[in-house]
Amino acid sequence: MNKFTRVLTTAAAGAAATLALSAGSAQAAPESSVYLYTGSNAHCTTTGDNGVAGGVFADYTCRSGFAGYSLSVEATGASFANVYLNTFSTLATCTSAGDNGKNGGVWGSYTCQSGFAGYSLSVSA
Numbered sequence: 001m002n003k004f005t006r007v008l009t010t011a012a013a014g015a016a017a018t019l020a021l022s023a024g025s026a027q028a029a030p031e032s033s034v035y036l037y038t039g040s041n042a043h044c045t046t047t048g049d050n051g052v053a054g055g056v057f058a059d060y061t062c063r064s065g066f067a068g069y070s071l072s073v074e075a076t077g078a079s080f081a082n083v084y085l086n087t088f089s090t091l092a093t094c095t096s097a098g099d100n101g102k103n104g105g106v107w108g109s110y111t112c113q114s115g116f117a118g119y120s121l122s123v124s125a
Contacts, residue, residue, distance in 0.1 A: 034104030
């Protein structure tokens with residue numbers, strides 16, 4: 001094996017190892033975690049705290065990203081009814097968060113109620 005082939009082989013092995021390590025770290029989030037929406041840190045924390053207090057979330061994470069803070073939650077699987085999570089500025093954002101939670105199995109139904117400050121998201125098991 002000549003020197004050029006050894007250099008290429010070493011570089012390819014290094015790239016493959018780097019790719020494998022980054023793929024492993026990308027899978028570090030729990031599989032039971034469900035993404036709900038992206039917003040401000042305060043909005044994310046309020047929604048997470050309300051969900052935990054209402055028995056909807058076992059835990060939550062607000063991760064900082066390019067567009068804001070992404071809220072990911074873990075469902076409790078418990079029974080709950082009409083738990084207020086937060087108020088969203090648009091119906092589309094409220095509906096998107098509601099659909100993500102329902103499709104992810106966090107809750108069985110939700111409502112986006114129009115109010116003075118926006119659309120209030122309430123959920124039931």
